[in-house]
Amino acid sequence: MLPIRDRNPSGHTPYVTWGLIVVNILVFLSYWPAGTEETVGQVFHAWGMVPARLSAGEGLYTPFTSMFIHGGWFHIGLNMLFLRIFGDNLEFEMGALPFLAFYLVCGLVAVLMQYVSAFLSPVPIAGASGAVAGVMGGYFLMFPRARVDLLFYLVVVLRVVAVPAWLLLSLWFALQVLGGLSTTSGSSSIAFWAHIGGFLTGVALTARLWRRRGGAMFWKRFHGLPPHPTAGFSVPVVRRRGARLPPPQPRGLFRREE
Numbered sequence: 001m002l003p004i005r006d007r008n009p010s011g012h013t014p015y016v017t018w019g020l021i022v023v024n025i026l027v028f029l030s031y032w033p034a035g036t037e038e039t040v041g042q043v044f045h046a047w048g049m050v051p052a053r054l055s056a057g058e059g060l061y062t063p064f065t066s067m068f069i070h071g072g073w074f075h076i077g078l079n080m081l082f083l084r085i086f087g088d089n090l091e092f093e094m095g096a097l098p099f100l101a102f103y104l105v106c107g108l109v110a111v112l113m114q115y116v117s118a119f120l121s122p123v124p125i126a127g128a129s130g131a132v133a134g135v136m137g138g139y140f141l142m143f144p145r146a147r148v149d150l151l152f153y154l155v156v157v158l159r160v161v162a163v164p165a166w167l168l169l170s171l172w173f174a175l176q177v178l179g180g181l182s183t184t185s186g187s188s189s190i191a192f193w194a195h196i197g198g199f200l201t202g203v204a205l206t207a208r209l210w211r212r213r214g215g216a217m218f219w220k221r222f223h224g225l226p227p228h229p230t231a232g233f234s235v236p237v238v239r240r241r242g243a244r245l246p247p248p249q250p251r252g253l254f255r256r257e258e
Contacts, residue, residue, distance in 0.1 A: 001150050001151070001152055002081075002150065002151045003081070003082065003085055003148050003149070003150055003151075003168065004081075004085070004149050004150070004151050004160070005085055005148070005149050006085055006086070006089070006146050006147065006148045006149070006165070006226075007146065007147040007148070007149065007162065007230050008089065008143070008146050008147075008225055008226040008228045008229070008230055009088060009089075009228065010088045010089050010091075010092040010226065010228055011228055011229075012088070012092055014087055014088035014091045014092070015091075015096055016087075016091055016096045016097075016099050016100045016103075017083060017084065017087035017088055017091050017099075020083060020087075020100075020103065020128075021080045021083060021084060023068065024068055024070070024076060024079070024080060024128055025076065025080070027068045027069065028069075028070050028076050031043045032070075032072070032073075043069065044069060044071075044124040044126055045124055047062060047065040047066065047068075047069050047126075048062060048065075048066045048069050048124030048125060048126035049062040049063050049065075049066040049111050049114075049115065049124065049125045049126070050062070050121075050122060050123070050124050050125070051114075051115045051118055051119045051120060051121040051122075051123075051125070052119075052120050052121060052122045054115060054119075055119050055120060063108050063111040063112060063115070064104075064107075064108065066111055066124070066125055066126045066127070067104075067107040067108075067111065067127070067128050067130070067131055068128065069124075069126035069127065070126065070127055070128070071126060071127065075127060076128075078129075079127060079128045079129050079132050080128075082132050082135075082136065083128070083132050083135060085148065086132075086135050086136050086138075086139040087099075087135050089139065089142070089143060089146075089226040089228070090102075090135055090138045090139055090142065090206075092226075093142060093209060093213075094209060102134065102135075102138070102202075102205055102206075103131050103134065103135065104131065105134075105201065105205065106130065106131050106133070106134020106135070106137075106198045106201045106202050106205065107128065107130050107131030107134065107198065109130075109134075109197050109198065109201040110129075110130020110131065110133060110134065110191075110194040110195070110197040110198030110201065111125060111130055111194060112197070113130075113193050113194060113196065113197030113198075114130070114191045114193045114194035114197070116193075117180070117193040125191055125194065127191070127194075129191065129194065129195055129198070130191065130194035130195060130197065130198035131198060132198070133176075133194070133195045133196075133197075133198030133199040133202065134198040134199065134201050134202030134205070135202060136169055136172070136199060136202065137169075137198065137199040137200060137201065137202025137203040137206070138202040138203065138205065138206035139165060139169070139202075140165060140166060140169040140170075140199075140202075140203065141202075141203050141206045141207065141210050142206060142209070142210055142213075142218075142226075143165055143224065143225060143226045144164065144165055144166035144219070144224045145164050145165065145166065145219075145223060145224030145225055146164070146165040146224070146225050146226055147162040147163070147164060147165075147225075147230070148162065148163055148164075148165050148168050149161070149162050150162075150163055150168070164224075166224075169199075173196070173199055176192050176195040176196050176199070177192075177196060179192040180192035180193050180196055
């Protein structure tokens with residue numbers, strides 16, 4: 001199960017979202033492909049946030065730099081995919097510079113919450129997932145009924161299914177809480193408390209914008225969706241060879257889903 005897009009793209013170029021994606025990828029490419037295990041480890045300990053080191057008063061800059069360090073292609077790929085899916089509409093509503101500040105603050109709070117959960121851990125904390133979780137939290141509050149396409153692989157069928165954002169993000173958040181409560185401090189390779197802190201910070205920081213837009217009236221006016229037409233995507237279904245497919249149905253370029 002993998003989110004691949006939402007159905008209400010803003011229609012505007014999200015310069016900050018794309019800029020953050022580019023910066024993260026460039027930082028990753030600067031050390032990962034050509035680096036040895038030793039040099040990558042040095043990058044993580046120098047620029048990732050090591051709780052024990054921070055507790056000793058060292059590496060005070062690392063809560064910031066750790067947001068741009070990733071531990072592999074899968075790690076950075078998922079984070080940048082989620083940022084691309086949920087970032088454009090939130091950036092459009094907030095504006096470019098406020099969205100950038102929002103992203104960075106969410107990331108810093110997320111890293112510090114993970115630090116509090118294991119302040120003597122020698123394991124580096126790295127990745128943009130706390131900041132991206134903040135973007136997801138803001139999206140959850142602003143556009144709860146937006147449809148997000150999930151890619152499912154069911155043994156022999158590849159299918160795209162649309163689900164409301166509130167359901168997807170609620171389940172994701174619940175998994176983070178369960179993960180955080182079920183692991184001991186510093187024993188997991190996943191920074192569950194950073195995800196939790198980032199998401200809650202995103203909701204809290206977006207609450208003012210949501211109230212300025214009218215609060216519940218904003219939901220009612222746009223049916224809980226981003227204020228943009230629903231894009232008409234073709235939804236592929238891939239079956240085993242020899243299976244019969246129904247004839248394609250004509251669809252308009254844009255339509256609004258109620």
